Amino acid sequence: xxxxxxxxxxxxxxxxxxLYALFVVWPFIQSIYYSFxxxxxxxxDFKMVGFDNYSRMLDDDIFWKSLQHSVMFALLxxxxxxxxxxxxxxxxxxxxxxxxGGPAITGVRGSAFYKIVxxxxxxxxxxxxxxxxxxxxxxxxxxxxxxxxxxxxDSIQPLWLGDPNLALWCVMAxxxxxxxxxxxxxxxxxxxxxxxxxYEAALLDGASRFTTxxxxxxxxxxxxVQSGWVYMGILALGAESFAVVQIMTTGPGGPDYSTTxxxxxxxxKAFRDGQAAYATTxxxxxxxxxxxxxxxxxxxxxxxxxxx
Amino acid sequence: xxxxxxxxxxxxxxxxxxxxxxxxxxxxxxxKKEGTTLNVFSHGILVIWAIMVAMPLVWAVMTSFKDDxxxxxxPWSLPDKLHFDNWxxxxxxxxxxxxxxxTVLVVGGSxxxxxxxxxMAAYVLARFDFPGNRFIxxxxxxxxxxxxxxALVPLFYVVDNMGLLxxxxxxxxxxxxxxxxxxxFFLTAFFRTLPTSVAEAAFVDGASHTRTFFQVMLPMAKxxxxxxxxxxxxxxxxxxxxxxxxxxxxxxxxxxxxLVQLAxxxxxxxxxxxxxxxxxxAMLPVLAAYxxxxxxxxxxxxxGALK
Numbered sequence: 001x002x003x004x005x006x007x008x009x010x011x012x013x014x015x016x017x018x019l020y021a022l023f024v025v026w027p028f029i030q031s032i033y034y035s036f037x038x039x040x041x042x043x044x045d046f047k048m049v050g051f052d053n054y055s056r057m058l059d060d061d062i063f064w065k066s067l068q069h070s071v072m073f074a075l076l077x078x079x080x081x082x083x084x085x086x087x088x089x090x091x092x093x094x095x096x097x098x099x100x101g102g103p104a105i106t107g108v109r110g111s112a113f114y115k116i117v118x119x120x121x122x123x124x125x126x127x128x129x130x131x132x133x134x135x136x137x138x139x140x141x142x143x144x145x146x147x148x149x150x151x152x153x154d155s156i157q158p159l160w161l162g163d164p165n166l167a168l169w170c171v172m173a174x175x176x177x178x179x180x181x182x183x184x185x186x187x188x189x190x191x192x193x194x195x196x197x198x199y200e201a202a203l204l205d206g207a208s209r210f211t212t213x214x215x216x217x218x219x220x221x222x223x224x225v226q227s228g229w230v231y232m233g234i235l236a237l238g239a240e241s242f243a244v245v246q247i248m249t250t251g252p253g254g255p256d257y258s259t260t261x262x263x264x265x266x267x268x269k270a271f272r273d274g275q276a277a278y279a280t281t282x283x284x285x286x287x288x289x290x291x292x293x294x295x296x297x298x299x300x301x302x303x304x305x306x307x308x
Numbered sequence: 309x310x311x312x313x314x315x316x317x318x319x320x321x322x323x324x325x326x327x328x329x330x331x332x333x334x335x336x337x338x339x340k341k342e343g344t345t346l347n348v349f350s351h352g353i354l355v356i357w358a359i360m361v362a363m364p365l366v367w368a369v370m371t372s373f374k375d376d377x378x379x380x381x382x383p384w385s386l387p388d389k390l391h392f393d394n395w396x397x398x399x400x401x402x403x404x405x406x407x408x409x410x411t412v413l414v415v416g417g418s419x420x421x422x423x424x425x426x427x428m429a430a431y432v433l434a435r436f437d438f439p440g441n442r443f444i445x446x447x448x449x450x451x452x453x454x455x456x457x458x459a460l461v462p463l464f465y466v467v468d469n470m471g472l473l474x475x476x477x478x479x480x481x482x483x484x485x486x487x488x489x490x491x492x493f494f495l496t497a498f499f500r501t502l503p504t505s506v507a508e509a510a511f512v513d514g515a516s517h518t519r520t521f522f523q524v525m526l527p528m529a530k531x532x533x534x535x536x537x538x539x540x541x542x543x544x545x546x547x548x549x550x551x552x553x554x555x556x557x558x559x560x561x562x563x564x565x566x567l568v569q570l571a572x573x574x575x576x577x578x579x580x581x582x583x584x585x586x587x588x589x590a591m592l593p594v595l596a597a598y599x600x601x602x603x604x605x606x607x608x609x610x611x612g613a614l615k
Contacts, residue, residue, distance in 0.1 A: 004516070004517060005436065005438075005517070006438065008432075008436075008516075008517040008518065009432050009436055009438055011518070012428040012429065012431065012432045012518075012521075013428075013429055013432055013433075013444070015425055015428075016425040016426065016428060016429040016488060016492075017429065017444065019425065019481060019484060019485045019488070020447075020448065020451070020485050020488050020489075022466070022485070023463060023466070023467075023481065023482050023485035023486070024451050024459060024485050024486060024488075024489075025447065025451075026462075026466065027459035027460070027461075027462040027463040027466055028454060028458060028459045030462035030466075031458050031459060031461055031462045034461070034462060041461070041464075041465065084357075087350075087353075088353075088354060088357065091350045091351070091353075091354055092354070108350075108351055108354065113358075114354055114358055115606075116599070116602060117358045117361055117362055118357065118358070118361055119598070119606065120361055120362070120365065120595065120598070121361060122609065123542055123594050123595060123597075123598040123605065124546070124591055124594060124595070125545070125546030125547075125548060125563075125564045125590070126546065126548060127546070127548040127564035127565075127567065127568055128546075128564065128567060128587060128590055128591055131567055131568065131571055131587060132364055132365075132368055132587060133364070134571070135580075135584075136364055136367070140380070141379065141380040141381075141383055142383065143363075143364070143367050143383050143384065146382070146383040146384055147384060150384060177360070177361070180357070181361065182609065182610070185606050185609075185610055186610045189610060230453075234452075234453055234455075237455060238455045238456060238457060238549075239456060239457075239548070239549045242457065242548075242549050243548045243549065246552075247568055247571075263455065263457045266457045266458070266461065267457060267460075267552075267553070270460075270461045270464070271464070271553065276461055276465075279461050280458065280461050280462070283455065283457060283458035283461060284458065286455045286457065286458060287454060287455055287458050290453065290454070290455050291453070294453060
């Protein structure tokens, strides 16, 4: 199979690799370089300024706020999402009661229905979801507050996105809402591949469902949970948090910068304030946070791989 | 342990009784009772979450048929009559038709491009040994974990210098480039699972590498292409960050941007019903497609994460 092999390889790789290098790799390299300059983005002239942008960043209160919020997004959103998803998936697949003559392990009734419904938000654009919830959160005419009024809770009428103490939680809840279903389906697939004998053995030993979950299901699903955590964390640091914060909160960035996140701050510095070099500096910080997050999760989550 | 319970439908506390037949363990009764309460409780939560997921969507559909006064006055009431004019207003006056067309063009072009270029690169990386193979592979894979926003700042000027800013074909090229990492990752794994004998037979019969790829390997890779195609379709159709940065001309807006734009401008005009009609209009085709192709969509979206 040697004849014309290299010509073929080059011919097939040239276009995809070229496109990728031009639009993805090259901008990444450039942006690290730009973070050491005073480039505004508006004019082509710039000079090297060493670590000026970095020391400015360390003195920037808004940067620290955005960093804090981004870290919360990366830690809390996956934690709550995966926790809920594991619970739902376990109930759906293993939580069913035994029926006479049926298999030892069954899901609850209507498990297929739950999986379909839970998955709905996953196929919608995060932008559409964010818009929808921006209206639902509206303090006067939004769905949530009027629902509260409807059930007699007139005294509880939070400002939601308008309240600096609540806004960030509201935004994070939307991300959880929209991604739980994906992980329910993902974990369901994982749980379905765990052999039923393991559950039967646990049941025979008199294990409760609680024990079964922590001693059988979770250890066997650990790899999936871990990669799910990294995947979700990267999304929550990047594109997803950008969309929800930019669309839902005023400013954007929330009252008193209460919801601003790093990815939004990069965008605003570059395309609103004309400080492209400083934006790339924050972007480099975001890169470091993302890689550190992935490394920590992979390291902390390392367990002996269980074969089954 | 032969313990059976009467199947209690959904959370009906009184209906959940425990019937015990010759259970060998004496303490089983207590655990079972706890089990029943837990059952009712946990099934209740499943129902609540289903309602929480479905409710906002139902609310949006309902609202899209109401007039502005009742949207503000009583957000949860049913529409007094079906205001279809909201929909026609959103479709024509609010430019939803243009946004749809732009999205179809961009996603159509970039989906085909992603699949063709992605499978070409993946095939070469999966099946041929050459110096730099691993390096190129990891270069592609690395793109999955880097924050895209970092690259978008210089990318804006790269695209601008090439005269591709605010053009449909420029957006297509960028979409393809940013879809390649996952596509190459997924399809490389897929091509490795295909048997080599068929390709070798074709080659012995005198087919060129290129012909072998297009006429033998691609048809064999169809299941993988469908999975990754659905994944990319949804990702590109729902894309918000890339067009927000690179496609600022209102005439070229894609659906997601257009809706956000609409939310801002309708805020001034006070045409909320039109906006909700637009939102639902954008939501329904994807939801409908999901319900029809449910199995394939779920497989496509979860396939990568399970590898």
